[in-house]
Amino acid sequence: MSSDPPSIVVFAQVPPPEHGQSRMVQLMLDGLREEAPALQVHHVDARFSDTLDDIGGTNWTKFTRSGRFVARALRLWMRHRPGLLYYVPGPVRWSAVLRDWLILGSLRPFYHHVAFHWHAIGHGEWAHGSPRLRLPGPKWLDRFARRVSARVLESPTLSIVLTPQSAKDAAAVGSKASRLVRNGIEDPCEAKAAELAAQKESRTRELGGSASPRFRALFMSVGTVEKGLFDLLEAVRLFLSAAPQAWALDLTIAGGIQPSCRATFDERLQSLIRQFPDQLTLSVKGYVSGSEKLACLASHDLFIAPSRWESFGLTVAEAMASGLAVVAAASDGVQGVLPDDYPFLAPVADPPALAWAIRQCCDSLVAGRGTELHHELRQTFLDRYRRADFCREIAATLEPLASGLGELAKTAGPLRLQVYLADQNPKLGRSLGISRMTQVLLKELAIREELALKGITSRSSIQMPDGSSAVVVPWTTRGRVARVMTDHLHPVWRPGRHPDVFYFPKGFLPRLHGMCSPSVVTIHDTIIQYYADHYPEWRTEIEYRYWASMLKHTLRHADGILTISEAARRQIREFMERHGIPAKPITVTFEPCIYESIPQPVSPVKDNYVLHLGSREPHKRTAWLIRQWAEASRTRADLPKLHVVGKLPDEVVEIAKSCPQVERLPFLDDEALQRQFEMARALIFPSEIEGFGLPAVEAYFLGTPVCFTRGTSIEEVLGDAASCGGFDLSEPASLFTALDDVLALPPGQVRDWGLSLRDKYAARVVADLMVEVFHEVSRHHTAR
Numbered sequence: 156m157s158s159d160p161p162s163i164v165v166f167a168q169v170p171p172p173e174h175g176q177s178r179m180v181q182l183m184l185d186g187l188r189e190e191a192p193a194l195q196v197h198h199v200d201a202r203f204s205d206t207l208d209d210i211g212g213t214n215w216t217k218f219t220r221s222g223r224f225v226a227r228a229l230r231l232w233m234r235h236r237p238g239l240l241y242y243v244p245g246p247v248r249w250s251a252v253l254r255d256w257l258i259l260g261s262l263r264p265f266y267h268h269v270a271f272h273w274h275a276i277g278h279g280e281w282a283h284g285s286p287r288l289r290l291p292g293p294k295w296l297d298r299f300a301r302r303v304s305a306r307v308l309e310s311p312t313l314s315i316v317l318t319p320q321s322a323k324d325a326a327a328v329g330s331k332a333s334r335l336v337r338n339g340i341e342d343p344c345e346a347k348a349a350e351l352a353a354q355k356e357s358r359t360r361e362l363g364g365s366a367s368p369r370f371r372a373l374f375m376s377v378g379t380v381e382k383g384l385f386d387l388l389e390a391v392r393l394f395l396s397a398a399p400q401a402w403a404l405d406l407t408i409a410g411g412i413q414p415s416c417r418a419t420f421d422e423r424l425q426s427l428i429r430q431f432p433d434q435l436t437l438s439v440k441g442y443v444s445g446s447e448k449l450a451c452l453a454s455h456d457l458f459i460a461p462s463r464w465e466s467f468g469l470t471v472a473e474a475m476a477s478g479l480a481v482v483a484a485a486s487d488g489v490q491g492v493l494p495d496d497y498p499f500l501a502p503v504a505d506p507p508a509l510a511w512a513i514r515q516c517c518d519s520l521v522a523g524r525g526t527e528l529h530h531e532l533r534q535t536f537l538d539r540y541r542r543a544d545f546c547r548e549i550a551a552t553l554e555p556l557a558s559g560l561g562e563l564a565k566t567a568g569p570l571r572l573q574v575y576l577a578d579q580n581p582k583l584g585r586s587l588g589i590s591r592m593t594q595v596l597l598k599e600l601a602i603r604e605e606l607a608l609k610g611i612t613s614r615s616s617i618q619m620p621d622g623s624s625a626v627v628v629p630w631t632t633r634g635r636v637a638r639v640m641t642d643h644l645h646p647v648w649r650p651g652r653h654p655d656v657f658y659f660p661k662g663f664l665p666r667l668h669g670m671c672s673p674s675v676v677t678i679h680d681t682i683i684q685y686y687a688d689h690y691p692e693w694r695t696e697i698e699y700r701y702w703a704s705m706l707k708h709t710l711r712h713a714d715g716i717l718t719i720s721e722a723a724r725r726q727i728r729e730f731m732e733r734h735g736i737p738a739k740p741i742t743v744t745f746e747p748c749i750y751e752s753i754p755q756p757v758s759p760v761k762d763n764y765v766l767h768l769g770s771r772e773p774h775k776r777t778a779w780l781i782r783q784w785a786e787a788s789r790t791r792a793d794l795p796k797l798h799v800v801g802k803l804p805d806e807v808v809e810i811a812k813s814c815p816q817v818e819r820l821p822f823l824d825d826e827a828l829q830r831q832f833e834m835a836r837a838l839i840f841p842s843e844i845e846g847f848g849l850p851a852v853e854a855y856f857l858g859t860p861v862c863f864t865r866g867t868s869i870e871e872v873l874g875d876a877a878s879c880g881g882f883d884l885s886e887p888a889s890l891f892t893a894l895d896d897v898l899a900l901p902p903g904q905v906r907d908w909g910l911s912l913r914d915k916y917a918a919r920v921v922a923d924l925m926v927e928v929f930h931e932v933s934r935h936h937t938a939r
Contacts, residue, residue: 160193160195161193161195161554161558162194162195162196162235162237162239163194163195163196163197163237163239163241164197164199164231164232164235164237164239164241164266165180165183165184165198165199165241166199166201166224166240166241166242166258166262167198167199167200167201167241167243167272168200168202168203169184169198169200176243176274176275176466178469179274179338179467179469180243182340182542182545182546183545183546183549184196185546186542186545186546186547186549186550187546187550187553187554189550190549190551191554193554194554194558195237197231197237199228199231201220201224203221203254218257221258222257224258225257225261228258228262228266229262232262237266237557238556238558239266239268239312239556239557240262240269240270241269241553242258242259242262242269242271242272243272243275244271244273244275244324245278246275246464246466247275247277247278247281247289248290252278252290252304255278255308256303256307259308260307263307264670264672267669267672267673267936268312268313268556269311269312269313270312270313270314270315270553271308271314271315271328273321273324273325274467275466276321276324276464276465276466276486276488277324277464277487278324279323279324279325279326279327279328280323280324281301281304282301282304282308282327283305283327284301285327305328308328310329310331310653310655311331312331312332313330313332313556314330314334315333315334315552316334316335317335317337317338317466317467317491318335318337318487318488318490318492321466321467322335323487329653334552336549337539337540337545337548338469338472338545339540339542339544340472340473340541340542342476342536342537342541342542343448343449343452343476343477344452344453344476344477344478344533347453351453351478352478352526352529352530354453355525355526355529356525359523359524359525359526359529360523362456362520362521363521363523365521366401367401367402367403368401368517368520369403369405370403370405370457370520371456371457372391372405372407372455372456372457372513373406373407373409373451373452373459373474373479374387374406374407374408374409375407375452375473375474376460376462376470377411377412378408378411378412378413378420379413379416380416380463381462381463382461382462383462383484384420384461385419385420386463386484386506387461387509388423388424388427389510390459390461390506390510390513391404391427392427393506394510394514395434395435397510398434398514400434402434403433403434403435404434404435404436405436406435406436406437407437407438407439407440407451408440409439409440409441409442409443409451410441410442410443424437424439449477452473452476452479453477455479456480456520457481457517457520458474458479458480458482459481459483459509460474460481460483460484460489461483462483462489463484463486463503464488464503465486465489466487466488467491467492468483468488468492471483471489471492471493472492472540475492475493475533475535475536476533476536476540477533478529478530479532480499480516480520480532481499482499482501482509483500483501484500484504484505485501485502485503486503493532493535494531494535498515499512499515499516499519500512569604569606569607570606570655570656570930571609571653571654571655571656572600572606572607572654572655572656572657572658573608573609573610573611573656573657573658574597574608574609574611574658574659575611575645575657575658575659575661576610576611576612576618576625576660577612577638577642577645578616578638578641578642578661579593579616579660580613580632581617588849589660589661589679592746592749592849593617593660593661594620595747595749595751595918596660597620598918599747599919599921600925601620601622601623603922605930606926606929607623608620608623608624609623609624609625609626610623610624610625610626611625611628612627612628613627613628613632613637613641615632615633628641628645642665643667644665644667645665646665646667646670656674656675656932657671657672657673657674657675658674658675658676658929659674659676659677659709661679662678662706663676663706663709664708664709664712664713666708668708672714673714673932673933673935673936674712674713674715675714675715675716675717675925675928676709676713676715677717677718677744678706678709678710678716678718678723678727679718679719679723679846680723680844680846681706681723681726681727681729681730682844683699684703684706685726685774686773687699690773690774693772703734710730710731710736710739713739714932714936715931715932716740716741716742717741717742717925717928718741719743719746719847720743720745720868720871720872721743721868722845722846722867722871723846723868726846728741744921744924744928745872745920745921745924746849746852746916747917747918747921747922748849748852748853748856748916749853750829750832750857751856751917753856755856755858755909756833756857758902759833759857759858759859759902760834761834763796763836764818764834765795765796765797765798765835765836765838765839765862765894766800766835766837766838766839766854767798767838767839767840768799768801768840769799769800769802769803770801771802771803771804774842775841775842776842776843776884777803777804777807777841778803778804779884780797780839780841781797781799781803781814781817782807782810783887783890784797784814784816784817785811785813785814785816785817788814788815794816795816795836795898796817796818797817797818798818798820798831798835799817799818799820800820800821800822800823800828801820801821801822803819832854832857833857836859836898837880837894837897838850838851838859838860838861839861839894840863840864840869841863842863842864842867842869843864843867844867844868845869847868848863848869848872848873851863851873852872852873852912852916855873855876855908855912856909856913858905858909860879860897860900860905861873862880862881862882862893862894862897863877863880864882864883864884865881865883873908873912874911874912875908876908876912879896879897879900880893880896880897881893
């Protein structure tokens, strides 16, 4: 583990302006510094709004500020490599949604671990299709916005929720872990708790013994439609209309009125005063804080919270601390703050129901329950919302995660594995063997209950197996330009939620590797480097540089490296040493065989030919083999025909045509190729370098022995079967000696070797090794 101190970047606004979220972020920062002094806390003060009136708006200034805030967060990442990014997703309004797109879209590829603090309820639900919230504008635009938001919010490492009711967002975005941490504040009445209790008790007696009670009600919030300002005025009108004539209400509205609501508010306020001149007294205050706020809370009987939307009713918690009876609209954030089964709640945006809840509360006060309500609400505050408890819990939640020590409770369900297949086009160059291996492997992985597979494919590439899903890019990737562009840009349209692991069977990470983390690759060989050293004329210098750079990029950034043989692992290590790449663990998983489901032959019928899978690639030595075969056919009457499937190097095309013992065959479909393997007396495999040598295993699975080049991975892969059939490329005569040896093998020996190879390279065995690495990489990434 790194010796660097653990660190966290907090990307959130603190006061001014002062509102619930900014207050809690400031308190969280103070709490982290008090409770976790070893944790380095770096703060990006994302001050998008300078005044309360400006909150929620969209303008160019906020956009340019976003860019500066992102740049600062990236500088902090480069300087400190923090273990965690703390972020507060915004509410469902265009200004906040666009802000989240820009910020999270820019930072998440770098900050792989992110903690969301859901101060704004509903964004996660909305992004995943909840109908209860919607952005203004056409439906198609709302649907598009949901998809983008689902992408940037997907699978945070941790979600911090404020109330049990607010956990829906954490679940909707697929959080890897979720923690309930209730907001906490300084107890505003701690120094005067006894005095306040006595005052409430006296007030209870006063209201209970009065024939004409005058209730003191407080609304304390910025006056907006969303905060229920006009719902409050209508509820007060309905309450007074139905209340006994002797009842009266002193209503204080504190917090200021938003300018856009001022004219309508003044008009309705005057209408109320005219309608109830004797029953209603109104006092309108601006923003209150400190001792003025405390005096407001202490001097009233009930607190009315009609907000249509709240993530956490901070003013409700303050009212509870002061022992005020609370009447509220049952938004998620207010309902979750109040005691369980609290009686004086009304549906959101329902003034008649709110008026009835006010009446019920006043009836309770007149009936002498004021002291009981005071004690119940204050005790709930002390049990749940004290500052010290909040600071301790938030530090205990974030510090271990930033330190890489946190044990995250995994969400139920399988490990999500995304597989990139658009770079594998059957019958195209070096993709042939890799594609065959990949298809077998994916079929096995698809039936594993502990995995959920999703892929990215193209119209021309191999496809995902049944039981999995895929996004198919709407073009072919057989062309070089289309394939390279797709290889590097496909992370942009990654499907669905963020996977737990990204898997690249062909072994190359995209340049946007930060968006594909954690990643596991299977590197099959380093033949590109071998070509640069031994056949530099075979490709252009640009091609060698490109593929070498891709392999170096992959080896530097992959979280897990798999390969297919010990020989391939030596090749990769030599490549890393050669290019100064730090050593990493490399796991050998071998390769499965497409013919595993076919029973091992007992005594197969053979035709008089041997098989070679032809290639123009010089390391495959097809040209060498055809020359040797043509030469030997002049002196050996018993030489079987050589069936060459696929392409021939140009320099031996005429030789093959003129030799009756060489028969050329085109690329064959799987069924025809299988028949060629089954009927052949032997497979000739003269490659001078391989990563694995899958055709050799395929041949033995179908009852066909193999002649192979000694000293290559094929010798390692065949194991006991390599005791027969090896030859040296420098000694052509050894090829035919090896051929005579394998042709003389009894069928029982070939069968025994085939069965042994089936045990070693069964798809389930290979998949077990790979799944272990997938889980290890996922666990390490989560805890990092």
